[in-house]
Amino acid sequence: MTTKELISNSNRYIMNTYSRLPVVLVRGEGVHVWDSDGKEYLDFLAGIAVCGLGHSNPLISGAISKQAETLMHVSNIYHIEPQIRLARLMVENSFADKVFFCNSGAEANEAAIKLARKYAHENMDKGRYRIVSMKNSFHGRTLATVTATGQERFQKGFDPLPAGFGYVPFDDLPSLEQAVTEDVCAVMVEAIQGEGGIRVPADGYLEGVRKICDDRGILLILDEVQTGMGRTGDLFAYEASGVRPDIMTLAKALGNGFPVGAMLATDRVAASFTPGTHASTFGGNPLAMAAGISVMDALLNGGVLDNCREMGDYFRRKLNELKAEHAFIREVRGRGLMLGVELSMEGVDIVNGCMDRGLLLNCTCGNVLRFVPPLIVTKVDIDHAVDILDEVMRNL
Numbered sequence: 526m527t528t529k530e531l532i533s534n535s536n537r538y539i540m541n542t543y544s545r546l547p548v549v550l551v552r553g554e555g556v557h558v559w560d561s562d563g564k565e566y567l568d569f570l571a572g573i574a575v576c577g578l579g580h581s582n583p584l585i586s587g588a589i590s591k592q593a594e595t596l597m598h599v600s601n602i603y604h605i606e607p608q609i610r611l612a613r614l615m616v617e618n619s620f621a622d623k624v625f626f627c628n629s630g631a632e633a634n635e636a637a638i639k640l641a642r643k644y645a646h647e648n649m650d651k652g653r654y655r656i657v658s659m660k661n662s663f664h665g666r667t668l669a670t671v672t673a674t675g676q677e678r679f680q681k682g683f684d685p686l687p688a689g690f691g692y693v694p695f696d697d698l699p700s701l702e703q704a705v706t707e708d709v710c711a712v713m714v715e716a717i718q719g720e721g722g723i724r725v726p727a728d729g730y731l732e733g734v735r736k737i738c739d740d741r742g743i744l745l746i747l748d749e750v751q752t753g754m755g756r757t758g759d760l761f762a763y764e765a766s767g768v769r770p771d772i773m774t775l776a777k778a779l780g781n782g783f784p785v786g787a788m789l790a791t792d793r794v795a796a797s798f799t800p801g802t803h804a805s806t807f808g809g810n811p812l813a814m815a816a817g818i819s820v821m822d823a824l825l826n827g828g829v830l831d832n833c834r835e836m837g838d839y840f841r842r843k844l845n846e847l848k849a850e851h852a853f854i855r856e857v858r859g860r861g862l863m864l865g866v867e868l869s870m871e872g873v874d875i876v877n878g879c880m881d882r883g884l885l886l887n888c889t890c891g892n893v894l895r896f897v898p899p900l901i902v903t904k905v906d907i908d909h910a911v912d913i914l915d916e917v918m919r920n921l
């Protein structure tokens with residue numbers, strides 16, 4: 526099929542939930558992808574912070590194909606060897622004692638919400654069930670997670686939404702303090718807001734959230750679906766603060782492109798999930814676990830996190846140089862290789878112009894260019910990307 530035919534079939538057969546760019550990506554290697562016409566792109570979106578170790582990474586692909594030839598799926602009513610190995614790796618390298626595996630970020634957050642409710646029913650005063658999350662947040666698209674998502678545009682048309690959620694502005698401790706009333710059982714927050722425009726809270730914010738939770742005896746749920754797995758230069762973003770959450774969710778980069786989600790918790794909280802309380806047919810399936818194990822191995826034993834920090838600093842410096850050149854750049858922000866460039870105008874023309882010139886990125890909130898390249902990106906790649914950006918910005 527020609528590209529034109531592919532796109533026309535895509536529009537004919539696939540539900541219209543995305544406004545898709547007119548490109549069909551068919552192959553990837555490292556930081557590059559190719560479309561159905563053979564055109565090469567530098568991929569600074571990486572499946573939206575998913576392919577942290579680059580496209581078609583032979584370590585991950587090798588582990589997946591080897592597992593596919595050994596055992597692809599068995600039920601969770603049996604113990605699953607690769608699941609045990611990945612859970613142990615995650616526990617030994619985080620605050621958590623126990624892991625629940627699922628298949629996406631929304632599912633991980635859904636599990637977190639259910640666990641918090643269950644824990645509250647069993648351990649807190651009666652009538653504590655509400656979850657307070659942040660305005661401008663993003664937690665997923667299931668009914669509960671879209672309700673936790675503090676953005677009306679994602680909720681419109683889906684009411685009645687589940688009861689028991691409330692919102693406060695992000696990075697605003699006094700508002701949170703006020704919002705945590707007698708009926709609240711947990712606070713749910715991203716370490717850095719991703720879909721909300723790469724918003725990094727002030728130093729001490731997470732510590733403040735932790736303190737409010739501790740003072741009121743409620744749970745802290747940290748959504749690290751986007752910030753986790755090395756994206757910010759640490760394995761998990763919370764490590765940069767002194768804070769340990771009670772529950773943490775992961776997905777995106779955990780399988781480097783293979784769908785995997787995880788919800789981690791301390792023993793105290795995890796004890797509320799007992800047989801029959803929550804489950805997933807595919808969650809923790811051997812193939813997904815093989816992907817996750819190889820990702821964890823690569824992050825723990827290679828120089829990937831160091832590269833992320835160094836390249837993050839370098840890229841940020843380069844973006845700030847662009848800021849000095851272009852008056853419409855308001856701010857460069859982020860941490861590690863999760864960077865945003867806020868514009869004083871819409872970003873769509875820049876995204877399209879970059880795509881024409883062979884650079885993929887996207888735009889959140891209409892005016893924040895988002896850069897989440899593979900963590901193995903090099904200076905040469907960054908220089909190339911910044912040259913394309915500069916050229917596009919000059920030609921606007």
Ligand SMILES: *Cc1c(COP(=O)(O)O)cnc(C)c1O
Pocket residue numbers: 628629630631632634663664665666715719720748749750751752776777
């Ligand atoms: C992407 C994202 C989700 C949702 O993940 P899905 O896998 O699309 O369900 C949840 N939280 C955050 C912070 C995300 O970035």
